[in-house]
Amino acid sequence: MYPHSVAAVPAAAPFTDDDRAALVRQYQAVRDRTEALAAPLSAEDQTVQSMPDASPTKWHRAHTSWFFETFVLSPHLPGYTLFDPAFSYVFNSYYEAAGPRHPRPARGLLTRPGVGAIAAYRAHVDRAMTSLLSTCGQQVADLVVLGLNHEQQHQELLLTDIKHAFSLSPLFPVYVPRADPATQGSAERELAAPTGWWKIIGGIHRIGHQPHLDGGFHFDNEGPAHDALIPDFLLADRPVTNGEYLAFMADGGYRRPEFWLSDGWAAVQAQGWEAPAYWHRSDEGWQVYTLHGLEPVNTFEPVSHISFYEAAAYALWVGARLPTEFEWERAARLQASEADRASDPRDDTHPHPRPVSAGLRQDIWEWTASPYSPYPGYRPPTGALGEYNGKFMVNQMVLRGRSCATPAGHDRLSYRNFFPAHVRWQFTGLRLAQDA
Known part of the structure; x- marks a missing residue:
């Protein structure tokens, strides 16, 4: 919030087609919400990093996809192909066991990949996740729910991080106007x-x-x-x-x-x-x-x-x-x-x-x-x-x-x-x- 955390794994239970369908809907809703929060921001907005504690919007979008790719797809979907092996380094956050990573304070220096490549990355991960979710069992479902809660935490960070960045501009940019x-x-x-x-x-x-x-x-x-x-x-x-x-x-x-x-x-x-x-x-x-x-x-x-x-x-x-x-x-x-x-x-x-x-x-x-x-x-x-x-x-x-x-x-x-x-x-x- 904030560093995220792992959930306790519940006891195994029968996992039905209705459960899978509900999980697909939940997955899509969370992923769509991230994109909706990023939608008012330009490519330049999504690249800026205003302090070491904050991250660029496009990094949040990519890191949450890296989470699903690293902890769900790669271990559990046979034949899954990484979108770009370099992303394993660029979008790792703090996971020492997952390998080396780009320094956190320097995330704002990554002008590439751009927002277009990040969108393609998210789409690649979403297609593979849809395939996996159609047949997954309880163990994978638990990991997916963890990943969705993790992404929701980054949704909150997306808002607070861009607010900090915008606050440093003498133009005081409007992220969204008031509805009323x-x-x-x-x-x-x-x-x-x-x-x-x-x-x-x-x-x-x-x-x-x-x-x-x-x-x-x-x-x-x-x-x-x-x-x-x-x-x-x-x-x-x-x-x-x-x-x-x-x-x-x-x-x-x-x-x-x-x-x-x-x-x-x-x-x-x-x-x-x-x-x-x-x-x-x-x-x-x-x-x-x-x-x-x-x-x-x-x-x-x-x-x-x-x-x-x-x-x-x-x-x-x-x-x-x-x-x-x-x-x-x-x-x-x-x-x-x-x-x-x-x-x-x-x-x-x-x-x-x-x-x-x-x-x-x-x-x-x-x-x-x-x-x-x-x-x-x-x-x-x-x-x-x-x-x-x-x-x-x-x-x-x-x-x-x-x-x-x-x-x-x-x-x-x-x-x-x-x-x-x-x-x-x-x-x-x-x-x-x-x-x-």
Whole structure:
């Protein structure tokens, strides 16, 4: 999100023609969605890499195809021919067991293959996958579902990466216009409804992926499910808004070291932070770059593109704290039934957070106070597909929830997103907690 991870393989079960047909439809829908997200971008847009943490759009399109080619087609489709053997080097990401790879910070230097060749590559892989899916069994199906979830993670990255690139242009390009221009940002200095608090009774509670609650698929870092001791606590019923964060800024939040962790204060000083990422000061007040272009900051929207350090500083300033990931999940399971989630209108991927409302599911990832570490009993899977999780369990913080760019299905209550404490290019914000 983010480095992706391998799912636990379910027990073997009969795999029918109806199952295969459903998998074909799922495969095509995910692959089409990637192309739809890339469609507004020119060949030049798709080639740029704005920082080492981001990747070009065309690289995302190719890498997700490389995943299917490397881990599904080559081992499981007899006679499959690689589209281009050189792509095995160019579009590998972090898989040491899969061989050498092009350096990540230099992906933007690859003017070739161009977007036309990438489109041909995707079509080549899709044709072979269609053939394989017509006869595949459960083992291959499990790999395909993993590959589709992997591609959906890259769909989110595609949006956040191109936003970072576009934000560096003095032209502030529009990725897509707003469907309803009347909903764009407002500079009014109003606040959303006052924060409510959910009181959560503590105890020993089950944490982690539970199939009967969260569905069948999950990434390995979501388990094993285990019991955690959680004291009584309070959790805010909505995230912090831009309007509330503006009050922190106006009170000298970025100039007062007493609110900051030492590393955070060092980052403020070194980076010159004075506002969330993508904010710009103007004669009319603060503006923010969005994928709809440059707009006035909307005080009702959740504050977004802040680091863990900024989230922790705001929480201390307001006299609260960040929740642990265990507190977040416990509260989430109490507040969101399956029926509530199924009827929630916020299932679509879109380029910008909507105004906050009371409830669990919002449009920003929420920083927690928990370091990204293995659950009790966790063991990384063997082989190349096990590389993308366990080896990242250091120097990262856990985020929970979802964002406006998160594909449907990736907002499981057990889902663990994770990033280093200083990053700001993702749709990251905060929800407050307090001791009861």
